[in-house]
Amino acid sequence: MTHDLVIAGAGPAGLMTAQKASQHGLKVLLLERHQTLTDSLMGELVTQKALSLLNVPDTSECVVNRFxxxxxxxxxxxxxxxxxxxxxxxxxxxDEDSCQELMRDRAVSNGAELKCQAKVDSVIKEGEQVVGVKYNGNQESRASLTVGADGSFSKVSSSAGFAHPRWxxxxxxxxxxxxxxxxxxxxxxxxxxxxxxxxxxxxxxxxxxxxxxxxxxxxxxxxxxxxxxxxxxxxxxxxxxxxxxxxxxxxxxxxxxxxCTGLIPSFTGAGVALCGNAAGQVSSIVGGGVTTCLHAGTLLAKHAKRMVEENDYSRESTLLYEKEYRKSRLARSIMNTGNGMYAVSKYAMLNDPVAAAETVLSQLDASTLNDVIQGRLKAGTILSLMTDFLPLVVRIGAGYVKSVAITGV
Ligand SMILES: Cc1cc2nc3c(=O)[nH]c(=O)nc-3n(C[C@H](O)[C@H](O)[C@H](O)COP(=O)(O)OP(=O)(O)OC[C@H]3O[C@@H](n4cnc5c(N)ncnc54)[C@H](O)[C@@H]3O)c2cc1C
CATH class of the missing domain: 3.30.9.10 (D-Amino Acid Oxidase, subunit A, domain 2)
Known part of the structure; x- marks a missing residue:
C-alpha cells in the first residue's frame, strides 16, 4: 500500500484525523473535493473541550469571541x-478558517499529503476488505485504512455499505x-x-x-x-x-x-472507519458536531497507529475505535439527544413543535434546560420533567406512537 491512511474529506473530522495520524508518524493522504478547505463551513459555537482537542488557548486567533x-x-x-x-x-x-488552516498546516508539516479538487466516488473492495478509494472518475488511491470523513452524504459510507435506518x-x-x-x-x-x-x-x-x-x-x-x-x-x-x-x-x-438522530448503528468495517457527520457524530439538539468530530478524529488516529503497529485492519481491529468512541461521555450525549430529536421529529409530523418549544421556554428553569441540551438527564431531572411537563410529555409520546404507527419507522 502507498499510504497507511487515505481520508476522504478535509472538514474538521478529516483534518483532525490527518493531523493526529501524521503526528503519530503514519503516512496520510487527505482528499478534498473543494478547491480550498475554507470553502466548507466548519461550525462555530464550541465549548472548552473543543479548544483542548484543538490544543489552542482561548487567546488564539482561532477564537473570535467568548460568551x-x-x-x-x-x-x-x-x-x-x-x-x-x-x-x-x-x-x-x-474563527473557522483559522482553525481549518491550523489543522491543515500541522498535518502537512507532519508529512501528510493533501489533494484538493479530489472528489471521492467510492471505496475499492477486495472481498469484504476496503483497500482504498476511487476518485475523480478514473483515479485510485490504496491504503491500509480508509477513513470516511466526507460529511452527511458520505460516498465512503454508502459505497462501503453502512446503513443508517434512522437518518x-x-x-x-x-x-x-x-x-x-x-x-x-x-x-x-x-x-x-x-x-x-x-x-x-x-x-x-x-x-x-x-x-x-x-x-x-x-x-x-x-x-x-x-x-x-x-x-x-x-x-x-x-x-x-x-x-x-x-x-x-x-x-x-x-x-x-x-x-441529528445520533450515531449510526455501525461505523467501522474491515479496512474502513467513518468519522464526524458521516458517522452521525453530532450532538443533536443544538446540532453541535465540531467537538464530537475532533474527539473522534483524535481517537481514530490513535487506533490507526495501533492498527499499523499490529498490521491488523480487520473488522475486529477497527471496531476497537468504535467501541471506545461509544463509551465516551460525548457519545452518550449524542445518543441521548439523538433519541430525543428522533422522538420530537416524529411528534412534529402530526403536532405543533413550536407550541411545545414555547411551553419549554416559558416554564423550564435554566439548569434543567442545560441538562436537556447537553443530553445529561439525571434521575432528578427526568422526575421533574415528568411532573412539571406531564401533559407535554404525554403529547410527545402519543404523537410519536401515532406517527410510528403511520410510517412504520
Ligand atoms: C449552518 C451550520 C452551522 C453549524 N454550527 C455549528 C456550531 O456552532 N457548533 C458545532 O459544534 N457544530 C456546528 N455545525 C455542525 C458542524 O459544522 C459539523 O458537524 C462538522 O462540520 C462536521 O465535520 P465533518 O468533517 O464530519 O463534516 P463536514 O464539515 O461536512 O466536512 C466534510 C468534508 O468532506 C468534503 N467532501 C464531501 N464529499 C466528498 C467527496 N466525495 N470527496 C472528497 N471530499 C468530500 C467536504 O467538501 C468537506 O470539506 C454547524 C453546521 C451547519 C450546517
Missing part, C-alpha cells in the same frame, strides 16, 4: 430563558454580517418561532460590529416543510426587523447539512 451567557427566546412571544457561564461552562466562537438531516444556512450595532457581544441567542419550524435561528456576535446569523431546520414532514418560508427569507426578516442588524451588510453566505 458569558446564552439566551433562548421565542420570536413570536418574546418568552425567554438565559443559561449563563456557571451552568454552561465557557462557550467560544471559532434525519438538519439543514443549516448562515450569514456573516458586518456593520452591525451589537449591544452586548458576549451574549449568544437561540430563537424558536413559527417561521423557523422544527429547529432554531441563532445570533452569535463576533464583535460589536460583526455577527453570525444562522438558521437550522429539520424537515418533520414534506407538508409542514412546504408551508414554511424559505430559510433565507427568515434570516432576512430577522435582520431587517432588529435594530442591531438592520443596517448590516451580508459579507458571506454558507450552509450545510448535519445528521
Amino acid at each position: 458569558k451567557s446564552i439566551v433562548g427566546e421565542s420570536l413570536d412571544t418574546g418568552s425567554h430563558i438565559a443559561v449563563d457561564r456557571t451552568l454552561l461552562g465557557n462557550s467560544y466562537l471559532l 434525519l438531516l438538519s439543514y443549516g444556512y448562515r450569514f456573516k454580517l458586518e456593520g452591525c450595532r451589537i449591544e452586548d457581544p458576549h451574549t449568544a441567542y437561540f430563537y424558536v418561532g413559527r417561521d423557523v419550524g422544527l429547529g432554531y435561528l441563532w445570533l452569535y456576535p463576533r464583535s460589536e460590529s460583526e455577527t453570525n446569523l444562522g438558521i437550522g431546520r429539520v424537515p418533520s414532514s414534506r407538508l409542514s416543510w412546504e408551508r414554511l418560508p424559505p430559510m433565507k427569507d427568515v434570516l432576512m426578516k430577522y435582520m431587517r426587523k432588529h435594530e442591531e442588524t438592520k443596517n448590516a451588510r451580508i459579507a458571506n453566505v454558507n450552509g450545510g447539512v448535519v445528521p
Whole structure:
C-alpha cells in the first residue's frame, strides 16, 4: 500500500484525523473535493473541550469571541430563558478558517499529503476488505485504512455499505454580517418561532460590529416543510426587523447539512472507519458536531497507529475505535439527544413543535434546560420533567406512537 491512511474529506473530522495520524508518524493522504478547505463551513459555537482537542488557548486567533451567557427566546412571544457561564461552562466562537488552516498546516508539516479538487466516488473492495478509494472518475488511491470523513452524504459510507435506518438531516444556512450595532457581544441567542419550524435561528456576535446569523431546520414532514418560508427569507426578516442588524451588510453566505438522530448503528468495517457527520457524530439538539468530530478524529488516529503497529485492519481491529468512541461521555450525549430529536421529529409530523418549544421556554428553569441540551438527564431531572411537563410529555409520546404507527419507522 502507498499510504497507511487515505481520508476522504478535509472538514474538521478529516483534518483532525490527518493531523493526529501524521503526528503519530503514519503516512496520510487527505482528499478534498473543494478547491480550498475554507470553502466548507466548519461550525462555530464550541465549548472548552473543543479548544483542548484543538490544543489552542482561548487567546488564539482561532477564537473570535467568548460568551458569558446564552439566551433562548421565542420570536413570536418574546418568552425567554438565559443559561449563563456557571451552568454552561465557557462557550467560544471559532474563527473557522483559522482553525481549518491550523489543522491543515500541522498535518502537512507532519508529512501528510493533501489533494484538493479530489472528489471521492467510492471505496475499492477486495472481498469484504476496503483497500482504498476511487476518485475523480478514473483515479485510485490504496491504503491500509480508509477513513470516511466526507460529511452527511458520505460516498465512503454508502459505497462501503453502512446503513443508517434512522437518518434525519438538519439543514443549516448562515450569514456573516458586518456593520452591525451589537449591544452586548458576549451574549449568544437561540430563537424558536413559527417561521423557523422544527429547529432554531441563532445570533452569535463576533464583535460589536460583526455577527453570525444562522438558521437550522429539520424537515418533520414534506407538508409542514412546504408551508414554511424559505430559510433565507427568515434570516432576512430577522435582520431587517432588529435594530442591531438592520443596517448590516451580508459579507458571506454558507450552509450545510448535519445528521441529528445520533450515531449510526455501525461505523467501522474491515479496512474502513467513518468519522464526524458521516458517522452521525453530532450532538443533536443544538446540532453541535465540531467537538464530537475532533474527539473522534483524535481517537481514530490513535487506533490507526495501533492498527499499523499490529498490521491488523480487520473488522475486529477497527471496531476497537468504535467501541471506545461509544463509551465516551460525548457519545452518550449524542445518543441521548439523538433519541430525543428522533422522538420530537416524529411528534412534529402530526403536532405543533413550536407550541411545545414555547411551553419549554416559558416554564423550564435554566439548569434543567442545560441538562436537556447537553443530553445529561439525571434521575432528578427526568422526575421533574415528568411532573412539571406531564401533559407535554404525554403529547410527545402519543404523537410519536401515532406517527410510528403511520410510517412504520
Ligand atoms: C449552518 C451550520 C452551522 C453549524 N454550527 C455549528 C456550531 O456552532 N457548533 C458545532 O459544534 N457544530 C456546528 N455545525 C455542525 C458542524 O459544522 C459539523 O458537524 C462538522 O462540520 C462536521 O465535520 P465533518 O468533517 O464530519 O463534516 P463536514 O464539515 O461536512 O466536512 C466534510 C468534508 O468532506 C468534503 N467532501 C464531501 N464529499 C466528498 C467527496 N466525495 N470527496 C472528497 N471530499 C468530500 C467536504 O467538501 C468537506 O470539506 C454547524 C453546521 C451547519 C450546517
